[in-house]
Amino acid sequence: MKPRLIVGIVFMVLFTSLVMYNFSQSISSYVDFEQASTLDGNRIHVIGEWVRDEPSSFSRETMTFSFTMKDESGNVRQVRYAGPKPNNFEQADQLVVIGSMRNNVFHSSDMLIKCPSKYNDASGMEFTAVE
Amino acid sequence: MIGIIGSSAIILAFLSAVAATIFYYLAAANKYHNAENVANFFYMLKGSMVLFASGLLLYILLTNQFQYYYVFNYTSLDLQTRYLIAAFYSGQEGSFLLWILCGFLVGLGILKYTEDTYRSPVMFFMTLTQAFLLSMIVGISLYFFDLGASPFRTLFSEMSDAPVFRSNPDFIPADGSGLNDLLRSPWIVIHPPIIFIGFAMMTVPFAFALASLWKRKYHEWIYPALPWTLGANLALLTAIFLAGYWAYETLSFGGYWAWDPVENASLVPWIFGMAGIHTMLIQKKSTIAHKGSIIFAVLAYATIIYQTFLTRSGVLGEASVHSFVDLGLYNQLLLFVLTITALGAGLILYRYKELPKPQKEAALLSREFLMFSGAFILFMTGFVIILGTSSPILGRLFVANPTPPDPVFYNQWTLPFAILIAVFTVLTQYIWWKKQDAESLSSELISPTFAASIVTVVTIMLADIDNLWYMVYLFAAYFAVIGNSIIMVRLIARKPKLIGGTVTHIGLGVLFLGFLGAAYDRPLLDQETRNYNRAVLAGQVMDSDGFPVHQTIEFIELERGKPKLLDNRYMVTYLDAEITNHNRPGEQRYKIHFENINNPDDQFYLYPIVYPMLANSAPGAIEWTVEPEIRTGLTRDLYMYVAGSALVDQEIERMNRETAQQGMQTITGMGADQALAAEEQNTVEIRRGSEITFGDYTVHFVNFQNVAETEIEDETILAVRASIQITHNDTEVSEVVNPLFVIFDSDEGPMAYSPPSSISEFEASVRFTEVNPNSETITLEFDGITGEVTRDWILLAAEHKPFISVVWLGTFLLMFGFSISIFRRWQDQKKREAKAKAEKRKIEEVHLEEEKELEDIIA
Numbered sequence: 006m007k008p009r010l011i012v013g014i015v016f017m018v019l020f021t022s023l024v025m026y027n028f029s030q031s032i033s034s035y036v037d038f039e040q041a042s043t044l045d046g047n048r049i050h051v052i053g054e055w056v057r058d059e060p061s062s063f064s065r066e067t068m069t070f071s072f073t074m075k076d077e078s079g080n081v082r083q084v085r086y087a088g089p090k091p092n093n094f095e096q097a098d099q100l101v102v103i104g105s106m107r108n109n110v111f112h113s114s115d116m117l118i119k120c121p122s123k124y125n126d127a128s129g130m131e132f133t134a135v136e
Numbered sequence: 137m138i139g140i141i142g143s144s145a146i147i148l149a150f151l152s153a154v155a156a157t158i159f160y161y162l163a164a165a166n167k168y169h170n171a172e173n174v175a176n177f178f179y180m181l182k183g184s185m186v187l188f189a190s191g192l193l194l195y196i197l198l199t200n201q202f203q204y205y206y207v208f209n210y211t212s213l214d215l216q217t218r219y220l221i222a223a224f225y226s227g228q229e230g231s232f233l234l235w236i237l238c239g240f241l242v243g244l245g246i247l248k249y250t251e252d253t254y255r256s257p258v259m260f261f262m263t264l265t266q267a268f269l270l271s272m273i274v275g276i277s278l279y280f281f282d283l284g285a286s287p288f289r290t291l292f293s294e295m296s297d298a299p300v301f302r303s304n305p306d307f308i309p310a311d312g313s314g315l316n317d318l319l320r321s322p323w324i325v326i327h328p329p330i331i332f333i334g335f336a337m338m339t340v341p342f343a344f345a346l347a348s349l350w351k352r353k354y355h356e357w358i359y360p361a362l363p364w365t366l367g368a369n370l371a372l373l374t375a376i377f378l379a380g381y382w383a384y385e386t387l388s389f390g391g392y393w394a395w396d397p398v399e400n401a402s403l404v405p406w407i408f409g410m411a412g413i414h415t416m417l418i419q420k421k422s423t424i425a426h427k428g429s430i431i432f433a434v435l436a437y438a439t440i441i442y443q444t445f446l447t448r449s450g451v452l453g454e455a456s457v458h459s460f461v462d463l464g465l466y467n468q469l470l471l472f473v474l475t476i477t478a479l480g481a482g483l484i485l486y487r488y489k490e491l492p493k494p495q496k497e498a499a500l501l502s503r504e505f506l507m508f509s510g511a512f513i514l515f516m517t518g519f520v521i522i523l524g525t526s527s528p529i530l531g532r533l534f535v536a537n538p539t540p541p542d543p544v545f546y547n548q549w550t551l552p553f554a555i556l557i558a559v560f561t562v563l564t565q566y567i568w569w570k571k572q573d574a575e576s577l578s579s580e581l582i583s584p585t586f587a588a589s590i591v592t593v594v595t596i597m598l599a600d601i602d603n604l605w606y607m608v609y610l611f612a613a614y615f616a617v618i619g620n621s622i623i624m625v626r627l628i629a630r631k632p633k634l635i636g637g638t639v640t641h642i643g644l645g646v647l648f649l650g651f652l653g654a655a656y657d658r659p660l661l662d663q664e665t666r667n668y669n670r671a672v673l674a675g676q677v678m679d680s681d682g683f684p685v686h687q688t689i690e691f692i693e694l695e696r697g698k699p700k701l702l703d704n705r706y707m708v709t710y711l712d713a714e715i716t717n718h719n720r721p722g723e724q725r726y727k728i729h730f731e732n733i734n735n736p737d738d739q740f741y742l743y744p745i746v747y748p749m750l751a752n753s754a755p756g757a758i759e760w761t762v763e764p765e766i767r768t769g770l771t772r773d774l775y776m777y778v779a780g781s782a783l784v785d786q787e788i789e790r791m792n793r794e795t796a797q798q799g800m801q802t803i804t805g806m807g808a809d810q811a812l813a814a815e816e817q818n819t820v821e822i823r824r825g826s827e828i829t830f831g832d833y834t835v836h837f838v839n840f841q842n843v844a845e846t847e848i849e850d851e852t853i854l855a856v857r858a859s860i861q862i863t864h865n866d867t868e869v870s871e872v873v874n875p876l877f878v879i880f881d882s883d884e885g886p887m888a889y890s891p892p893s894s895i896s897e898f899e900a901s902v903r904f905t906e907v908n909p910n911s912e913t914i915t916l917e918f919d920g921i922t923g924e925v926t927r928d929w930i931l932l933a934a935e936h937k938p939f940i941s942v943v944w945l946g947t948f949l950l951m952f953g954f955s956i957s958i959f960r961r962w963q964d965q966k967k968r969e970a971k972a973k974a975e976k977r978k979i980e981e982v983h984l985e986e987e988k989e990l991e992d993i994i995a
Binding site for chain 2: 007009020024025027028029031032033034035036047048050057063065067068069087088089090094095104105107108110112114
C-alpha cells in the first residue's frame with residue numbers, strides 16, 4: 006500500500022469518528038415535563054401545545070413571557086420564556102421549548118414554533134427560531 | 137372541468153415521460169434505428185403537456201377559482217397579481233410542476249447542444265428524473281396506493297367530510313385562505329423559480345456522469361457538463377442569497393442563515409457542485425480526478441433528491457418541528473432517492489476498475505493534488521452538514537426521539553474547513569498559473585502573507601477579537617482575498633477572460649470575512665440591563681424561587697418621550713406610534729429617534745413596523761408580526777424591531793372586544809356590580825381651584841360660571857356651570873369645557889339635570905353630576921376617559937450587526953465570478969465542438985476524395 010493512501014484512510018477514520026462523536030453529543034431527545042424535571046442541563050427540549058384557555062402574559066418586571074403548555078404526554082405546566090411573546094405565537098400548533106424545569110415551572114431560553122405553513126416548499130420560515 | 141383537463145394533461149405528461157425514458161434507453165442502447173426520434177416526440181409531447189397544465193394552473197389561480205383546493209389554500213381575493221402568479225409554486229404540487237417545467241427547458245438545451253455520443257444516454261437519465269417528479273403530481277388512485285397529489289384536485293375531494301360539503305356538495309368558498317403576509321415580498325417571490333432552475337441544471341452533470349459510465353467515455357463529458365454545473369451553482373447561490381436576504385429583512389430572528397434543514401437542502405448540493413467543478417477542471421489536465429468528477433456530479437444531484445425527501449416527506453416533521461404539508465409522498469420520494477442513489481453507486485462500482493487512474497502519484501505541491509484536496513475538503517464540509525440535517529434519522533443511532541443538533545455543531549465544524557478552503561484557494565491559484573516548487577512558492581507567498589497579517593492584526597485590535605480560532609479564520613479569509621487579488625491583477629494584464637476563478641475566490645474570501653460578523657452581533661442595551669446581564673452571567677441573579685437565572689435580556693423597554701442611553705453611545709427616544717394602515721390594514725409605525733452623544737450631527741429617525749396578520753389569523757387569535765427596520769452601514773447594520781408595545785396590547789384588546797361583541801350581540805347591558813365599578817372608575821370629586829391627576833390626564837376645576845338668564849327655564853331652582861380644564865399629561869394637549877348642572881322643579885319634586893359636554897380633543901365627554909356648596913366641591917363623571925393609567929411603552933430589540941454588507945458584497949463577487957466562468961467554459965465547449973466537427977468533416981472529405989479517386993481509377 007502506498008503511504009499516502011494509508012495516511013488518507015487513517016485520516017478518514019479519525020475524521021468520521023470525531024464527527025459522529027461530536028454529532029451524538031450535540032443532539033438530545035425530546036422529553037415531556039415529567040422527564041424534564043429529572044434531567045440536568047439548560048438545553049432540554051419539550052414539545053407541546055399552548056393551552057389557550059389559561060392566561061398568558063408578559064411581565065415587564067422580569068421581562069419574561071409566561072404561558073401554559075401541555076406536553077405530548079398530557080402534562081400541563083407553566084412555561085416562562087425569556088423574551089417578549091414571539092411573533093407567530095398565536096398561530097402555532099406546536100411549540101418546542103428549550104430550557105430547564107425548576108419547581109414545576111419550565112424556564113425556557115429558546116422557543117421553536119411550528120406553524121401551519123402556507124408556503125411549505127420554498128422557505129425556511131415554517132420553523133422560526135426565536136431567540 | 138378545467139380540473140379534469142389539467143389532471144389529464146399531467147397524466148399524459150407522466151405517461152409520455154415514461155415512454156420517452158424507454159425510447160431514450162433503446163436509442164442509447166442502439167436497439168432501434170429510429171428510437172431517438174420517437175423518444176424526442178414523446179419528450180416534446182411531455183413538455184407541451186407540462187406547459188399546458190402550467191398555463192391552466194395559472195389560469196385558475198388568476199381567476200380565483202376557489203373550488204380548487206390549491207387555489208383556495210394559497211390565494212385570496214385581495215392578493216396582487218404578482219402574488220397570484222407566485223401562488224403557482226406556493227405549495228408542494230405547484231413547486232414540483234415548476235421544477236418539472238425547468239427540467240424540460242434544460243432538456244431542450246441538452247437536445248440542442250449535446251453531441252451524438254452522449255445525447256441519448258444523457259436524455260435517458262434526464263427523462264427518468266422527470267418521470268419521477270411527474271409521478272408526484274399525477275394524483276391518481278390505484279388499487280393499493282395513491283400516486284402523487286394533483287394541483288388540480290378540488291376542495292370537495294380534499295375535504296368531502298366537512299359539514300359544509302355534506303349539506304351542499306357544490307359549495308364554493310367566497311374567498312381563499314390567502315398568502316402568508318411574511319411571504320408577500322418580492323425577494324421570496326422570485327426565489328423558488330431560481331432554485332428550481334438550479335435543481336434542474338444540476339441534473340445535467342449527474343446525467344452526463346452516468347452517461348459517461350454507461351458509454352465508457354470517461355473523459356469528454358466534462359466539457360459540456362461544466363457550463364451547466366457552473367450555471368446550476370450560480371442559480372443555487374442566487375436563490376440562497378435571495379432567501380437569506382428575505383429572512384434578514386423580514387423575519388425577526390435577526391439573521392440571514394440559521395442552519396435550517398430547508399436552507400441546508402440547497403447549500404449542500406452547492407458545495408458538492410463546487411467540488412465537482414474543481415475535479416472537472418483538473419480532469420482536463422490529469423487523470424487524478426476522473427473518479428472524483430463522476431462521484432461529485434452524482435452526489436450533487438443525489439443530495440438534492442435526498443434533501444427533497446427530507447423536507448417534503450414529513451420525516452423531519454415527525455421528529456423535529458419542521459413542518460411541510462405531508463402529501464403522503466413518503467414512499468414515492470423514498471423510491472426516488474433510492475433509485476438515484478442505486479443508479480449512481482451501481483454504475484460507479486460496475487465500471488470502477490475501468491475508470492482512468494493516474495499513472496503515478498501526483499506530487500504534493502502539484503496543482504492537481506492541491507485542487508483535489510480542496511475538492512475533498514468541500515466534500516467533508518457537505519458531509520458534516522448532511523449529517524446534521526439528517527438528525528431525525530441518524531440521531532436514532534444515539535438517542536430516541538432525537539432533536540436537531542445544536543447550531544454550534546455546524547459552526548464548529550465548518551469553521552476549520554473554511555480556514556482550509558480559504559488557504560487552499562491561494563496555494564492552488566499560485567501553482568495553477570505557474571509551475572512552482574516549495575521554495576519559489578514560499579517566496580511568492582511572502583507578500584500576501586505579510587499583507588494579510590497586517591490587516592488581521594488591525595482588525596483584531598479594532599474589533600476586539602479574543603477567540604484564537606476567529607483570529608486564524610480572519611487571517612485565512614484575508615489571505616484568500618489578498619492572494620487571489622494579486623493573481624487577478626496579474627491575469628487582467630495578460631488574459632482578462634480567465635479571471636472567473638480568481639474573482640470567485642475573492643468573493644468567497646470576502647464572504648468568509650462577512651460571516652465572522654455574525655459572531656459579533658451585539659444588542660444595544662442601556663447600562664442597567666447590561667449590569668443585570670453581567671450579573672446573570674456571573675450566576676448572581678436568582679429568581680423568586682431562589683434558582684439562578686440563566687437568561688440574559690436582549691431588549692429594552694422605552695417609555696414614550698423618556699430617552700435611554702444605549703451602548704453608551706446613542707440617546708434613544710420613542711417619540712410616537714400611529715396606525716398608518718399603510719401596506720395592510722392595522723399596520724402601525726413607530727417613530728424612534730437616535731442621537732449619538734459623541735457626535736450631535738449623527739442623529740436619525742427609524743421607523744420599525746408592527747402589523748396584525750389579519751389574512752392568516754382566526755378572529756380572536758390575531759397573529760402580530762413585525763417588519764424589522766434596518767439602517768445599513770458600510771461596516772455594520774443597525775437592526776431593530778418593536779417586540780411589543782402598549783399600542784399593540786390596546787389593539788389586541790379592542791379586537792377581542794369587537795369579536796366578543798359580534799359573538800354576543802344578544803347580551804346587552806352590564807350587571808349592576810360592573811356598572812357600579814365602571815362608574816367609580818369614571819367619577820372624580822374636585823374642589824374649586826384645585827387640580828388632580830386622573831389617569832393619563834390632569835383635571836383642573838377652574839371656577840364656577842353663572843348661567844345666562846336666557847338659558848334658564850321657569851322651573852329652574854339652581855343652574856350653574858363648572859369651568860374645567862383637561863390636559864393630557866404626555867402630549868400636553870388641553871381643552872376647557874363648561875358642563876352644566878341644573879336642579880328644577882317637577883311634579884315629583886326637585887330633579888337634577890346634567891347633560892354631557894363633549895371634550896372633542898379626546899373624543900370623550902363629561903357630566904357635572906353633583907355639587908356641594910359648603911365645601912365647594914363638585915363631582916364629574918367622564919365617559920371615554922378613565923382613571924386608569926395607560927403608560928405608552930415599547931419593547932425595543934436593537935442590534936448592531938457587523939459586516940452584513942460584506943456578506944452581500946462577497947455574494948455578488950461570487951455571482952460575478954461564476955458568470956465569467958460560465959461564459960468562458962461555454963466558449964471553450966463551443967470551440968471544442970467546432971474543432972471536432974471540422975475534423976470530422978475533414979475525414980469525410982478525405983474519404984470522399986479517396987472514393988472519387990477510386991471511382992476515377994475504376995472508370
